[in-house]
Amino acid sequence: MLVPQEMNAAVLTKYRNIEYLQVPVPSFTDDQVLVKIGYAGICGSDQHIFNGDFHPRTKPNMIPGHEFAGTIVATGKNVENYNIGDRVAVDPIIPCGTCAACELGHFPACTSLKLLGVDTNGGFAEYVTADVNMLYKLDNAISERDAAMVEIFSIGFHACNRAQIKENDTAVIWGAGRVGQSILQAARTKTDNKIIMIDVLPDRLKIAQDNFENVYTVDINRQDPLEVVKQVTNGRGVDVAFEAVGHGKELKDRVHPVRGCVQSIRGAGTVCVLGLADDPVPLIMKELIWREGRIVASRVSHGEFKEAIHHLSQGHLKPDALISNVISPDKIQDAFIALENEPEKFLKVLIKVA
Numbered sequence: 142m143l144v145p146q147e148m149n150a151a152v153l154t155k156y157r158n159i160e161y162l163q164v165p166v167p168s169f170t171d172d173q174v175l176v177k178i179g180y181a182g183i184c185g186s187d188q189h190i191f192n193g194d195f196h197p198r199t200k201p202n203m204i205p206g207h208e209f210a211g212t213i214v215a216t217g218k219n220v221e222n223y224n225i226g227d228r229v230a231v232d233p234i235i236p237c238g239t240c241a242a243c244e245l246g247h248f249p250a251c252t253s254l255k256l257l258g259v260d261t262n263g264g265f266a267e268y269v270t271a272d273v274n275m276l277y278k279l280d281n282a283i284s285e286r287d288a289a290m291v292e293i294f295s296i297g298f299h300a301c302n303r304a305q306i307k308e309n310d311t312a313v314i315w316g317a318g319r320v321g322q323s324i325l326q327a328a329r330t331k332t333d334n335k336i337i338m339i340d341v342l343p344d345r346l347k348i349a350q351d352n353f354e355n356v357y358t359v360d361i362n363r364q365d366p367l368e369v370v371k372q373v374t375n376g377r378g379v380d381v382a383f384e385a386v387g388h389g390k391e392l393k394d395r396v397h398p399v400r401g402c403v404q405s406i407r408g409a410g411t412v413c414v415l416g417l418a419d420d421p422v423p424l425i426m427k428e429l430i431w432r433e434g435r436i437v438a439s440r441v442s443h444g445e446f447k448e449a450i451h452h453l454s455q456g457h458l459k460p461d462a463l464i465s466n467v468i469s470p471d472k473i474q475d476a477f478i479a480l481e482n483e484p485e486k487f488l489k490v491l492i493k494v495a
Contacts, residue, residue: 144175144215150266151473151492155201156193159265161471164204167262169270171217176231176271178494180289180467181264182208183476185319185387190259191477199259206265207233207258210279210288211495220273228279230291231264231271232446233257249299249440256441265473267494277446280454286467289491290460291449296415297323298445303437304381304413306331311377313337313370313405315398316385317345317358319463319488320415324383326458327449329353335373339366339401341392342485352462361395370405378407387416397423403436404428412436463489470494 148166151159169175184207190199199205210230213223223229235255236243242250257263257271279288301324306312310332314321317340328336338349339359346358357373359366370379382402389398396404399422402412412434429436452458465487468476476490 144268148267149470150204151206151470153190153199153201153203153205156196157191159191159474159477161473164266166268167270169215169217171219173217173270173272174213174220174223174276175215176211176229176269177214178209178211178264178267178269179285180209181206181492181494182289182293183473183480183490183492184208184293186259188477188480195259204262204264204266205258206263206492207256208289208292209258209264209269209494210285210291211269214268223273223276223278228281228285228288229276230279230288230446230450231257231269232275232277232295232442233259233263233292234275234441235260247443249443254441265470265492265494277450280450282454283450285495286464286491286493287453287460290458290463290489291446291453292442293319293323293463293489294327294449294453294458295442295445296320297325297327298448299442300324300383300385300413300415300439301327301331302443302445303439304383304411306381308332309334310380311335311374312381312383313339313366313379313402314383314385315339315366315402316387316389316416317342317349318385321383321385322349322463322488324385325349325353325356326462327452330452330457337366337370337373337379339398341390344485345488348462348488352459361392365395366401367396367404374407378410379405380407380410382406382410382412384412384414384416386418388418388420389416400424400428403432403434406432406434408432408434410434413439415439465490467491467493
């Protein structure tokens with residue numbers, strides 16, 4: 142197809158202000174492709190970018206968006222195995238390739254990790270350029286809309302892989318937001334055993350319970366989560382505990398989520414922490430030592446796009462459970478304000494770009 146010189150894009154013109162403007166279509170190198178975007182998702186990180194929380198890493202006059210998929214419309218002359226017309230999901234991770242973690246091939250731990258849509262212009266636009274090593278071909282069974290969910294599902298699969306959750310394991314997930322729900326869906330492809338979801342918002346807990354069997358929910362405002370864990374596991378504790386709360390608020394007579402995860406696991410169990418809070422965590426290390434438990438961290442993903450695409454194409458995942466709304470690009474400013482003012486009403490908001 143003939144690629145236009147200009148495109149529409151949602152541009153962060155100043156903090157807390159996104160405008161839908163015409164901008165030049167990005168150029169691409171001999172080793173890159175140009176992708177026409179179908180749908181893009183608004184992430185919690187995008188909300189931080191919107192508010193200026195990532196300054197000076199992200200500055201005005203940039204195009205956010207790192208959760209998206211689309212169709213290749215042009216390729217550089219060195220590109221092999223990808224052709225015009227291929228539908229792809231784009232992994233936004235850009236590791237430096239030279240730090241100690243990258244030398245080990247552990248790219249999520251890159252000390253200067255960058256993301257397309259955070260450190261470079263991203264997917265809230267009609268077109269974006271991407272390196273071929275960021276591309277994952279999509280199965281025809283996956284709709285354009287659902288393809289935009291591959292990135293968030295990959296976060297859930299990466300957490301499950303970091304925690305080494307396996308068949309017949311029990312689990313507890315603190316936090317039933319976008320990440321927590323993605324962990325639940327990924328975990329359900331690995332274990333049919335009991336999973337406990339904990340949150341302060343009953344509507345989010347209902348989403349988990351309505352869509353999956355053998356899920357127990359805990360409204361932390363009304364129930365002591367540790368008591369529920371004991372009851373559900375007959376005092377044994379869970380095999381794996383995930384913390385996906387992040388910036389949680391302190392609740393009277395309720396344990397901090399990270400410490401709660403430690404207290405939830407059985408002997409030799411695993412805690413996987415994902416929440417990016419800045420506050421100190423009130424851990425008592427002997428509680429972990431007595432259990433000889435293990436704490437691992439999970440950040441972004443590490444090739445789990447392939448796993449997410451497989452399970453999406455097989456119908457094992459339920460994107461409808463996560464998608465709260467689909468908007469047109471000119472409504473993106475309103476969407477960010479709504480996500481800020483009424484977060485309990487939304488999980489994943491998608492932008493229909495094409």
